Amino acid sequence: MPSYTAPTKDLNFVLHDLLQISQSEIPGYADLEADFTSAIVEEAARLAEGVLAPLNQIGDQQGCRLENGVVYTPEGFKPAFEQIKQGGWNGLDLPEEFGGQNLPYVIGSAVGEIFVSSNMALNMYQGLTHGAISAILAHGSDEQKARFLPKMVSMDWTGTMNLTEPHCGTDLGLMRTKAEPQEDGSYRITGQKIFISAGDHDMAENVIHLVLAKAPGGGEGTRGISLFIVPKFLVGEEGSLGARNGVSVGNIEKKMGIHGNATCVMNYDGATGYLIGDLHKGMRAMFTMMNEARIGVGLQGYAQAVVAYENARAYALERLQGRDVTGVQNPDGPADPLIVHPDVRRMLMDQKSFVEGARAFTLWGASLIDRAHRMGDKDADGLISLLTPVIKGFLTDKGFEMCVQAQQVYGGHGYIEEWGMSQFARDARIAMIYEGANGVQALDLVGRKLAADGGKHVMAFFDLVKGFIKDNDGDERLDAFLKPLKAASKDLQAAGMFFMERGMKNPNDALAGSTDFLHLFGHVCLGLVWAQMARAAHAALDAGASDADFYHTKLATGRYYMARQLPATAMHLARIQSGAEPVMALQAEQF
């Protein structure tokens, strides 16, 4: 069975050496001294390692089942969920007035990585609840907040998001679910939603569905869409549970992975729903919570790679197979450990350099969200809006790739379910698809975010990169970081220029390169955070850090990323510059 140990040391490095959170001006950050965050992280680690991780494979094997309309989660999920509840983990970064602890999102994300790595399927019940809470916080009335949030923050009740229907996923304008206004101000919701993660289960008293539906008078397409709260059990004003609402589970999907999470077909048969936010402005309500949700999915992508890497590393250290060509390393054993082989090293270094870079990138992104939310910083908000599709798309594509590579380290055993490596890959696979498939992320990046506010935010990003390079110019110790970062950043600018010059005349010239652009951008982001981490590591070493080995390892890992991964940017640029012609040359019937 695979194991999991939370990377508490590296989380500390990112929070304190790199982001230096306790010195930040962001409200609430001053409290985040290393002792305090370590205590939180270590407490989360204890729960994740001891309780959640051991259930991960059981969840995969048993899956969820629907019996007489009731959804049952795998053995052990309910008591484990109870421990997450009791620990108050869901409320960590939620407002105190509803029972939360009001800590910054950056801490919620650090803890989130740990929970997701240990058991992605189980953590999703919490993650969806968190998302629904954010939506109600942003758009609900005071009465709705008071009625629903306390029990949701405590996770006595969980939440869901209902967007997709059988015939419409990305294109929500095709939506058919209807909302009919009632005399008492509520709505009757009728329709079918699919792919509803954590749609129903046996771990909470109630499930609060957030449902997109079309109310009369809104016009065609997405304009007519509104957002509704539809509880499984109706809720009295004091939060008491009432009658069962007209919503039921039609089916649980059989999926490639995340079997422990009940992905439900939800049938709404005249269910009572309450409008949240403005009528016919449901899409806007959705969009405001999307940054956070998408960053959460990007986090899932790399968090699966974290645990997959840990196991691949352990296997490579233990499994004896073949000999080091440069000289026997384990003369007393029948063979050397796998880790002596350069190609096995390559796979491990790919994984290690990716997950550490992805962690830094994601937590930096989380700090931008804090800056935007807690300080009303519009520039931070614009920058994280720009980076969100990169975090979601790049980290999930690469996260899955790294899980596949970790599986590869196991050879034949990687293909056998018992060893658990297949599950990491299968679970990670969904993150490339949901919350906007990665092609949609690329479209969002190239089609909307790049040009948003006159291109101000992408310019700010380039300034950040240039500023870092300039500030550290002449520091030879950073040469192995600054040069590749500069080259990669130039490739990204050239791609942006190509889009500006050609995309105006033919949008397809930009869109045909959108996924390559997203990956190019992702590499530059990881190159930037790696360069920043290298500087932080040198600073720690200069200051006489006691654990010099940790920082030297960090530097070597970063050098690997720069030398081995950043050369991808030139390839992406070349593809982008080939334009739309090769991509669009065929007629549909010629495929």
Add this chain to the structure above:
Amino acid sequence: MPSYTAPTKDLNFVLHDLLQISQSEIPGYADLEADFTSAIVEEAARLAEGVLAPLNQIGDQQGCRLENGVVYTPEGFKPAFEQIKQGGWNGLDLPEEFGGQNLPYVIGSAVGEIFVSSNMALNMYQGLTHGAISAILAHGSDEQKARFLPKMVSMDWTGTMNLTEPHCGTDLGLMRTKAEPQEDGSYRITGQKIFISAGDHDMAENVIHLVLAKAPGGGEGTRGISLFIVPKFLVGEEGSLGARNGVSVGNIEKKMGIHGNATCVMNYDGATGYLIGDLHKGMRAMFTMMNEARIGVGLQGYAQAVVAYENARAYALERLQGRDVTGVQNPDGPADPLIVHPDVRRMLMDQKSFVEGARAFTLWGASLIDRAHRMGDKDADGLISLLTPVIKGFLTDKGFEMCVQAQQVYGGHGYIEEWGMSQFARDARIAMIYEGANGVQALDLVGRKLAADGGKHVMAFFDLVKGFIKDNDGDERLDAFLKPLKAASKDLQAAGMFFMERGMKNPNDALAGSTDFLHLFGHVCLGLVWAQMARAAHAALDAGASDADFYHTKLATGRYYMARQLPATAMHLARIQSGAEPVMALQAEQF
């Protein structure tokens, strides 16, 4: 449920326009006129489309089960297997004296693609049998051939290959299975083998296991290994079935995919075995059949991508979602089909250009095997030995990647097992692992094949590329092919030079770049066959081919590969040239 239609037209194109097989001097090729091969291919297509493909998902869902020592295959497998038998498909390219049809391997491979695309798990029972027959043909005594081959060629009996043990996969020198010589000349085989594909089942009267084991006196490591025939039921001289042998199935592995194939733990408890080939020369016997087996696995990699692509294409044509940004394409419908979106096109073109290139590359490789076997052509033998790890490693890595991409086209539905796209990815995943994990292929390529015979074969490959470019110099219609091919080939040569210069001093400088080299080589190979196909397409058009649209489509597909995929070679070269340092910098305990 996914569907499958055999690409008969494209197979014809490769066999006749590209390889021009019926004009070849290779013995047996003159008979391979287009009418004749078409009849074979279409007959195989009928069986694959009508019988094998509809069972593919059933096989995945039901898997195999072990009850009271008996292995049961999924519903419908037995009658389908019977039809493969009755059609004589297994004997297509096997000697007439044992009941085969003695057709060239290139035809066997074309048919193989069709069977593998339609149902990989079911086809493996045949594939393993074919491999075991090849081993007996190459190394068995006349008596052994007479005793075992007729029933194996007819597939009344199937075959297996037994190499792996729990503690040893790649490193066979660690093998523990023992062979004790008996007075009658036979051996008693004792030990446990794992990961035995098609290890046992209910579709044949007997299973003929080829088992590697250590006989006394051979010395340490792989030197002591010999190869044995161990039948499930002992066989009389006239091929009659005797007593049950001391071999049993310990377990059926639960795997990520190919559930329809019984991957068995095989226990040998003093089973009677017959030495095949020379004592203590088992490894050599294994190696002589590895080219064919590895090409067969490379074929599996791209064959899964073929069927995955077909379904992704169909979905992209049918599924209505969003609108073409350059103008509505389906004004009467609620949305345009997915295929209007450039990023969906990109995914489809990636898949299409890969599978068509891979098909050409593989069938060219199969023709080299025919040339080597049927003409004793040592140069062809050397070239295919060089290309084998590329076919196996590159086509399975990319084949899996393309299956994942095909799944991505389906959005959320791609993750739901019912739609079948997950299965293609899960089934394709094994091809990267078995028959030598792809890292081992890269090691074989860089560590052995490159320098084999003084580097003669890699020079011959470069001459082939250069010759093609020179022969077609000045043909402007081929510019979009020749220029990228030239650049990619230069990258490959530079990588080879780097290995020669640096690898002598430090082998790790070569080994750290081995997988990148394999991929670089793969791109050059596909670039070469695409350039050749482009020439063939122009030739057909010049000759006034009736189906001009097919050839124009071929040219556009090839241009896509050259423009969008060949830029990867520079990235691989840059990684290779970064050498061993970034890869090997960490101590084992620093991971």
